Amino acid sequence: MGNFKLTSVEEFEAATNRLLETGAKVGADAWQFRVKNQTPHCKFGEQGVCCRICSMGPCRITPKAPRGICGCDVHGIVGRNFLRFTAGGSATHSDHGREICHTLHTVAPDGNYKVKDPDKLIRIAKEWGVETEGKNIYDLAHEIAEMALLEYGKPFGTQRFLKRAPEHTQELWAKAEIEPRAIDREVATALHMTHMGCSSKPEALIRQSLRCGLSDGWGGSMCGTEFSDVMFGTPKPLDTEANLGVMKEDYVNIIVHGHDPSLSEMICDYAEDPEMIALAKSVGAKGINVAGVCCTSNEVAMRRGIPMAGNFLQQENVVLTGACEAIVVDVQCIFPALGPLSKCFHTKFITTSPIAQMPDSEFIRFNAETAGENAKLIVRTAVENFKNRKPELVHIPQLKQKATVGYSVEAIVKTLDKVTNSQVDVTGTTKPLIECITSGVLRGAVAMVGCNNPRVRPDSAHIDLMKKLIANDIIVVLSGCSAQAAARAGLMDKEARELCGAGLKRVCELADIPPVLHMGSCVDISRMMILASELAKDSGLNISQLPLVGCAPEWMSEKAVSIGNYVVATGIDTFLGVEPQVTGSSEVVGLLTDGIRDWVEAAYTVEKDIDKLGDLMIQRIEEKRAALGI
Amino acid sequence: MTLFDVVFSGNDTVYGLTESAISDAIAKYGADKAVAFPDTAYSLPCYYAVTGTKVGNLGELKEALGVVKTLMTREQKLNDAFMSGVATALCAEFIEVLKYIDGAVPYEAPCYGHLGDPVIRELGVPLVTGDIPGVAVILGAAPTAEEGVALVKSYQAQGILVTLVGGIIDQCEAQGYKTGANVRVIPLGKDVTSVVHAVSVAIRAALIFGNIQPGDAAGLMEYTMKRVPAFVNAFAPLDAVIVACGAGAIALGFPVITNEETFKVPKSLIVQKDVSKFNATSLEARDIKIKITNIDIPVAFASAFEGEIIRRG
Numbered sequence: 001m002g003n004f005k006l007t008s009v010e011e012f013e014a015a016t017n018r019l020l021e022t023g024a025k026v027g028a029d030a031w032q033f034r035v036k037n038q039t040p041h042c043k044f045g046e047q048g049v050c051c052r053i054c055s056m057g058p059c060r061i062t063p064k065a066p067r068g069i070c071g072c073d074v075h076g077i078v079g080r081n082f083l084r085f086t087a088g089g090s091a092t093h094s095d096h097g098r099e100i101c102h103t104l105h106t107v108a109p110d111g112n113y114k115v116k117d118p119d120k121l122i123r124i125a126k127e128w129g130v131e132t133e134g135k136n137i138y139d140l141a142h143e144i145a146e147m148a149l150l151e152y153g154k155p156f157g158t159q160r161f162l163k164r165a166p167e168h169t170q171e172l173w174a175k176a177e178i179e180p181r182a183i184d185r186e187v188a189t190a191l192h193m194t195h196m197g198c199s200s201k202p203e204a205l206i207r208q209s210l211r212c213g214l215s216d217g218w219g220g221s222m223c224g225t226e227f228s229d230v231m232f233g234t235p236k237p238l239d240t241e242a243n244l245g246v247m248k249e250d251y252v253n254i255i256v257h258g259h260d261p262s263l264s265e266m267i268c269d270y271a272e273d274p275e276m277i278a279l280a281k282s283v284g285a286k287g288i289n290v291a292g293v294c295c296t297s298n299e300v301a302m303r304r305g306i307p308m309a310g311n312f313l314q315q316e317n318v319v320l321t322g323a324c325e326a327i328v329v330d331v332q333c334i335f336p337a338l339g340p341l342s343k344c345f346h347t348k349f350i351t352t353s354p355i356a357q358m359p360d361s362e363f364i365r366f367n368a369e370t371a372g373e374n375a376k377l378i379v380r381t382a383v384e385n386f387k388n389r390k391p392e393l394v395h396i397p398q399l400k401q402k403a404t405v406g407y408s409v410e411a412i413v414k415t416l417d418k419v420t421n422s423q424v425d426v427t428g429t430t431k432p433l434i435e436c437i438t439s440g441v442l443r444g445a446v447a448m449v450g451c452n453n454p455r456v457r458p459d460s461a462h463i464d465l466m467k468k469l470i471a472n473d474i475i476v477v478l479s480g481c482s483a484q485a486a487a488r489a490g491l492m493d494k495e496a497r498e499l500c501g502a503g504l505k506r507v508c509e510l511a512d513i514p515p516v517l518h519m520g521s522c523v524d525i526s527r528m529m530i531l532a533s534e535l536a537k538d539s540g541l542n543i544s545q546l547p548l549v550g551c552a553p554e555w556m557s558e559k560a561v562s563i564g565n566y567v568v569a570t571g572i573d574t575f576l577g578v579e580p581q582v583t584g585s586s587e588v589v590g591l592l593t594d595g596i597r598d599w600v601e602a603a604y605t606v607e608k609d610i611d612k613l614g615d616l617m618i619q620r621i622e623e624k625r626a627a628l629g630i
Numbered sequence: 631m632t633l634f635d636v637v638f639s640g641n642d643t644v645y646g647l648t649e650s651a652i653s654d655a656i657a658k659y660g661a662d663k664a665v666a667f668p669d670t671a672y673s674l675p676c677y678y679a680v681t682g683t684k685v686g687n688l689g690e691l692k693e694a695l696g697v698v699k700t701l702m703t704r705e706q707k708l709n710d711a712f713m714s715g716v717a718t719a720l721c722a723e724f725i726e727v728l729k730y731i732d733g734a735v736p737y738e739a740p741c742y743g744h745l746g747d748p749v750i751r752e753l754g755v756p757l758v759t760g761d762i763p764g765v766a767v768i769l770g771a772a773p774t775a776e777e778g779v780a781l782v783k784s785y786q787a788q789g790i791l792v793t794l795v796g797g798i799i800d801q802c803e804a805q806g807y808k809t810g811a812n813v814r815v816i817p818l819g820k821d822v823t824s825v826v827h828a829v830s831v832a833i834r835a836a837l838i839f840g841n842i843q844p845g846d847a848a849g850l851m852e853y854t855m856k857r858v859p860a861f862v863n864a865f866a867p868l869d870a871v872i873v874a875c876g877a878g879a880i881a882l883g884f885p886v887i888t889n890e891e892t893f894k895v896p897k898s899l900i901v902q903k904d905v906s907k908f909n910a911t912s913l914e915a916r917d918i919k920i921k922i923t924n925i926d927i928p929v930a931f932a933s934a935f936e937g938e939i940i941r942r943g
């Protein structure tokens with residue numbers, strides 16, 4: 001067994017506290033303090049009963065004032081707020097996906113970006129009815145990129161990728177009138193519906209919330225994932241490391257933070273450039289070390305094994321080590337606090353996207369056409385900054401764990417092929433996993449996703465739930481900051497199988513996998529939708545019948561809500577550890593936790609007691625098993 | 631019924647039988663009556679290996695049954711099914727040992743029943759060196775005697791040690807197929823409980839060659855899984871008792887291959903309808919690579935035949 005040991009949340013916190021000491025020395029602010037300043041939060045906002053979508057308002061609903069000036073009741077206000085929240089998340093993922101499609105449009109054999117997985121491209125082309133025979137792969141890429149871009153604004157029809165869902169799911173969507181049309185249109189419709197004097201009927205607003213979510217999961221995010229794989233390679237299992245200890249004291253540390261792999265991939269390329277390495281040596285460093293934060297970290301970890309420094313609430317810690325030469329960001333989940341914070345250190349806070357511009361940052365505009373030069377300039381800027389380091393401020397917490405990552409759907413199926421028997425089984429399916437589940441060896445699966453949120457002790461909910469689930473023979477697939485929590489704790493080390501129940505342990509041994517599988521970034525939750533669809537097709541069951549649930553125990557972003565909506569709308573019950581801002585409306589709560597089940601055969605469960613949340617998930621999984629008689 | 635429910639019910643059945651068999655024996659002989667297998671230093675080898683406790687008389691056997699009962703938890707989890715499988719094997723061992731009271735000779739040719747330590751030591755070395763690349767436990771009756779014998783023969787030709795339980799023994803006899811320890815085809819017995827004599831071989835191999843400490847159940851299971859290349863071929867129909875025994879085999883790391891349509895578990899419980907493919911399916915499931923190169927001669931050739939006595943005529 002060796003001497004495998006998880007890193008505890010207490011150890012995470014001790015490391016953070018030590019870093020905050022450095023922060024105190026240089027007068028740095030930190031989220032821990034800002035949370036205090038913002039507590040207690042406004043109750044109207046927390047319950048979603050405040051409306052400021054027209055200038056007759058702001059209006060807020062109380063027992064004495066049951067309607068806004070326009071006459072909208074609390075259910076309409078809460079519903080509209082929820083839909084706008086969703087639209088924000090959907091727009092964010094979808095725009096990320098769009099950027100990727102644009103990048104795909106620039107691929108060239110000698111360009112910044114190339115086609116690394118032509119097979120995947122051809123597969124998608126065939127799916128979309130595009131002739132591939134005898135076509136140059138780059139011409140095909142451009143053609144598909146254009147088609148994909150049209151998915152964002154096509155005037156007629158619904159999303160092409162919907163066809164990947166089992167027929168039953170497609171029928172449900174059609175019947176409920178929630179099939180997403182053009183991706184952008186659903187966001188625009190959402191904003192239209194929520195304008196003053198449009199929809200105030202909760203049912204209509206929640207229906208559009210689901211449709212807008214689906215346009216993300218089965219549209220924007222799926223484009224993001226699929227075409228990232230085409231350009232950067234479909235992830236395969238590989239080993240890496242996680243937690244702040246992956247930063248190296250005598251190296252130039254470049255942290256990539258944000259979401260779009262077009263940037264991070266290019267930075268990684270140039271960090272390996274001999275010219276840059278020589279430059280690093282000339283300034284007294286041993287070399288260049290790239291590590292990641294948040295989803296862009298997941299992207300480069302999945303494809304290149306780039307180590308993962310931390311998740312969402314670790315982003316300030318990276319700078320607080322005093323050993324970060326540059327934190328290079330693109331879009332989404334980037335604390336504007338990084339600007340002022342980096343000023344307390346030698347760190348360069350480099351923003352790169354016109355979408356995410358922040359004060360106190362150095363803006364090096366990055367775009368696909370000039371990606372090479374941009375990335376080189378960024379790396380050079382970081383390397384040259386090494387000499388400005390203040391050694392007295394350097395402290396890197398020596399915490400890190402081994403992690404095996406890279407479980408795309410393709411990789412999972414390949415892994416499952418290894419446990420088939422060539423005398424009886426076919427390969428290339430999810431059937432071995434279904435067999436493990438039907439026989440009871442595995443009780444089910446949980447897709448754990450989402451962010452950190454100071455409302456929950458950071459990472460504790462992720463890690464506690466994972467430990468509980470795997471001990472109960474439930475396999476866990478992960479993405480986003482949840483995945484990083486697992487990696488930092490050590491749950492992605494194959495030796496973590498010792499923490500599993502006998503069933504999952506045996507599966508891990510036979511398939512040679514860790515008990516929790518890293519499926520990638522937040523857009524890669526689209527991979528989970530594909531996996532669920534494949535499981536349904538291979539088993540002949542509906543997605544909602546599978547003993548499979550989703551969970552976002554520490555969610556915080558609008559994206560998380562959009563994700564939740566498409567996961568639920570795909571037929572997967574979803575469990576939240578943080579309350580959405582809807583509690584002011586019994587009708588909206590009723591719909592989300594129950595009513596939508598009539599449309600999509602799944603709904604939300606909210607439970608802030610994390611241990612109970614775990615019990616509820618296990619209970620739901622067992623209910624699904626009982627219903628199937630397995 | 632779930633797969634685990636079948637295991638649990640098979641375990642319950644065997645437990646019930648064991649309980650009454652022990653009570654009957656105590657009523658007949660008294661609690662002080664000695665119980666032991668011949669030619670072994672390991673008491674009841676399976677029970678001893680799992681718990682570290684030796685059993686000397688009927689009273690102790692009854693106590694041991696109480697320990698076995700504690701393994702019979704009933705949650706719907708693989709661990710519970712595994713432990714029930716182990717409990718089933720232990721019950722089988724208890725039933726079997728009762729047959730040996732007062733130096734009785736319960737098995738007669740061609741069946742062996744319990745195998746003494748010297749046989750294990752003799753087989754153990756070639757097992758460790760890989761000269762015996764695997765151990766097949768064949769359980770029940772093949773669809774036809776011809777198919778059954780062909781399967782036995784195929785393993786024998788690969789140097790695999792074959793143990794037989796139940797109907798397959800009659801099938802070999804009916805076909806006039808030569809069996810015996812010398813040709814490494816060992817009929818154990820016709821009752822399903824005699825399968826424990828095969829388990830006993832694997833377990834004593836772990837104690838003798840693996841230096842596993844009696845009572846270290848986890849270490850034992852790890853050793854058998856990693857080091858003892860055994861597998862089970864169980865012919866349809868499978869009743870709950872056989873499934874419960876199968877769970878015990880899987881717990882030790884031995885895959886079960888059957889021609890009955892039932893639950894499937896990758897690498898562990900494999901449904902192979904075509905008996906002629908049992909051999910290839912089993913070897914692949916247990917990752918057994920046959921070292922011997924096939925020599926193209928008209929008779930089966932393998933180390934299994936080294937001990938064969940060639941009779942005139």
Ligand code: SF4
Pocket residue numbers: 051052053054055056057058059067068069070071072077196197
């Ligand atoms: S839309 Fe209605 S409730 Fe909202 S701010 Fe305007 S008047 Fe108030």
Ligand code: SF4
Pocket residue numbers: 294295311312332333449450451452479480481482522556557559560
């Ligand atoms: S999981 Fe949440 S915090 Fe982390 S990158 Fe994704 S949206 Fe941002």
